[in-house]
Amino acid sequence: MGDPREMNGLLALTGGVLPPLTDNPVAQIGSDAFGFRPYISAVHETVAAATTLPLTVGVFGPWGSGKSSFMRMWEDLLTPTTRTLWFNPWKYDQKIQVWAALIQSLLAEMRTSSNAGLKEKAKRLARTATWLGLRAGLGTASQVLTHGVIDKSTIGEILDSVADDGSSYYRDLNRFELDFADAVGEFVGSTGRLVVFIDDLDRCTPQAALSVLEALKLFVGDARCVFVLAMDFDLLSAIAEMKFGENLQIAGSAYLEKIVQLPFFLPDIDFDAIRAALVPYAGELSENEAFWELVDLGFGANPRRVKRYMNVLNLGIAIARSEHPDGPDLGITRQLQLAKLLIIRSEHRDLFNHLLRHPGALSELENSPALPSPSSNDGVEVARERNAVLAAFLKQESLARLLNARPGAYHDHPSAPSAEELARMLRTVRLTSGPTAAAGGGPQAVTTELE
16 A cells, blocks of 8 residues: 555645656666566576577567566666667658668667777668668658668768669678677677667557567677567567468467567556555545545556546546535545546446436436346346346446446445536546547437436
C-alpha cells in the first residue's frame, strides 16, 4: 500500500489538486515498483555471458505493459564501459526511412568518437547507406535518411562520384557488413559492446516495423552489438505473416524466431503493485476498496491504461466539484459513480451511447432481475435467457462484471445515480473524454423500459 503521507504531500505542493501522471518509463532499477528487477537481472546476466555477437533480444509484451521501463531499468544495470543507443522507429513513417535511420543513428553515434580514423570510416559508411537509399529510388529525399551525416548538397556529389567511380561504391556495398562490424569494434574496443535499445516497434506501421527487423538481418553482420527490441509478439507475428505467409508459407512466429535469438515475455504485473504505486494519486478514493475493484475490472494490470484513467478521473472530479450544486464537497458516492461511468465510456461504448439517450437506463440495468445478483452463481447465459433486451449489453463478460459492482457486492458499491444526476455526470465525462460515436450508435434493441 502507498503511504497516505505521500498523497498529502502532493496535495500540499499542488494546492489541493492532484497532479497528472505521466507516461515516462521508470529509469532506475531502484525505482522498480512492478517487480521487474529479478527478471531484468536474469536477462542482464544471460546477455552479459554472451561471447558471440551480434545478439538480438526480444522484450515482448502488449501495449502499455512496461516494456520501456524494463529496458530503461536494464540500461541502469549496464557498466559504464558499455555503450548504449536508443532508437525509436515510430518517428519515421516510411519503410526505407526507418531502416536507413537505424543504420545512420548507429553511424552518427560512432562519429562522436575522438578517433579521427573512426569518424572517417563512419562517414564513409554513411555515404554507402545513403547510396542504398538512392538505389531504392528515393532520389534527393534521401537527405532525411542521413541523420545529419550527409547534407542535401552532398547527395548530388554522391551521385556524381558513383557515376565516375562506381566500382568503389559497389565494393563498399558488398563489404558493408564487414566494414560496419570493424567500425563497431573500433568504437567499443576489443571487449566492449554496443547495446541498441529499439523501442515502440508496435507503434509503427507494419512496413516500418518489418523494415527494422530486416535491417538487423541484412546489415549488421558480425558487429559487436546487442539489439534489444520491445514489441508485441502477437502483433508483429501477424504483420510478418501477412507479408511472408501467403507467398512463402512462413508463419509469422517462425519469422520472428529467425530474428530474435533471446526472447523474454514480460510477466503479468500484479494489480496490487499498480495500486500501491498509484495510491498517492487517488485522492479521497485512495483507500476505498470499491474504487480499486472498479479499476481492476475496467483496466486490469496495465500500467499505462490505469495511469491515463486516473488522470481523466481526477480531472473529472475537479470539474464535477466546480459544477456540483453542493459546492466543492463531492462525496465518495459521487466519485465512485463517476469512476464507473468513465470506465463505461472507455470500455463499453455501446452502453455509453445508449445512456446518452436514456440516462435512466443504468439504474434500470443494475436493478433488473435479468442481472444475476452479486451473490448469485448464475452466469451471463442465464441472464440472457431471462431478458432478451438486456442481452444486448451482456455479450461481454466484462460488462456483466462491471454492472455487478453494485450494492450487495463484496466491496459495497453505491447504487447507480438517478437519470437527472447521470445526465449531469455525462456532461462532465464528455468534457474529459471527448465526443462519442455518432448519435444512434449502440444497441438499437434497448429502447424500452427494462423488466
